[in-house]
Amino acid sequence: MELGVPLILFIKTEPNVLVPVHPVYVVADDESTQTFVIALDEEFRDIADPTSLTEDQRRYAVRTARQRLHQPVFRGRVIRAYATRCSICSLAHGRLLEAAHIYPDSHPEGRAVVSNGLSLCSIHHAAYDANLLGITPDHVVQLDDDLLAEVDGPMLRHGLQEMHGRALTLPARRQDRPDREALAFRYEAFRR
Template sequence: MDSPGEAAVREQIMGWVAQRAEANGGFLHREELLDFHLAGERLPLIDYSRGIRNPAAFASTLSIVSSADGPYDDTESDDGLLHYAYRKGDPWSGDNRKLRNALESKSPLILFRKEVANIYTPVMPVYVVEDYPEERSFIIALDESFTFLPDVTHLSTAQRAYALRLAKQRLHQPAFRTRVLVAYETRCAVCHLRHGSLLDAAHIVPDSHERGVPTVNNGLAMCKIHHAAYDQNMLGVTPDGTVEIATDLLAEVDGPMLKYGLQEMNGHQLTLPRKRTDWPDRELLAWRYERFAGRDSVAG
């Protein structure tokens, strides 16, 4: 069982991670995770080379790293739960023992999703809810409520739907934001604003649509005002990356936000990622631009 002191330290660490991630735009850099200090002492929040962090003074695991191209087969199941493979070595000692302690104590962990090199998206808190020795894996859930279920392997229809909704909100959407903002170097593609906490990853084709895949070429880094305008078809982007503002907005007379924030963006070219493979897909831009043009013609 974790001590009250360890629980308090976990809470303090998670508060810091949340604050830093929000300032950056939803993610943290490897060096700041390795250089974390608490009460004047260095306490790395990830391991230098392993996908698990078990501080010596902790009874249970502090954090785990999930990476698509990592050395372990960590996979998301079709019910929204994460299967986290045993670490190397004896399944009943070392890293695996401290993960098992987290299961028994229901201790909250931090899941760091490594989407690109040296960039980590935090998902927290997460919980170890089951141990599968026969397949050498633990089951990780994204909500504390799953720790109270007697059997997470047989979820009801409602429980499965809830787990999948959580996975979309807490895994997929933050990971998409990280990949897009990193590709655009934490900068609004329309106005160049660089404050990560004020930036979003806008879907070109909405994620509710069958073509709305969470890939960088279906995303645009936008500040919150331009994202909102894009979602409302007040701002459009042509297939060649030219920004257009709706005709009725161009005719309005209002304060400086409308004038400088929107109207003066008309005719600007998007600032694109350095890597051409990260550029927005022209076909997806064309699909979305048709919706903007249709709204603009009706408004006009």
């Protein structure tokens, strides 16, 4: 804390699974309770008393925590539930995988829980969020009609069009599988 050294915070999401968050800084400590306060953002290093924030600072802190803590934990849990594969194309490169929200983040039901997530590679995540690709509540992948009719190179043909009609690969654990109502909600948006 005195040297202002950036640290890596490891969050234990499951036994033997640690999600790193960095850089973080220790900004206050309380010797009597042996606890300390971690800032997730450089901005909080200059605050005189980090243990009593103004309303604005508190709002910013909550938003930062969401981005810096909750999102990486969500990503880690979702990708792990799907055995580090894209649920549409089975691509197995962790660094190319993302955790997609089914109910979007902004929706009241858009909680960062595994059953509201899908492990998708970057291209399928983007296509899903752009409603160029839909997933039925019964886990079947559907492509936008126009996209399906287009003629172009191998990414369109193999990466997207050949996914039409494929069934999602689901997590082994039942409680990790995508919520049916959430899928139905998003599928409706795709249909519209």
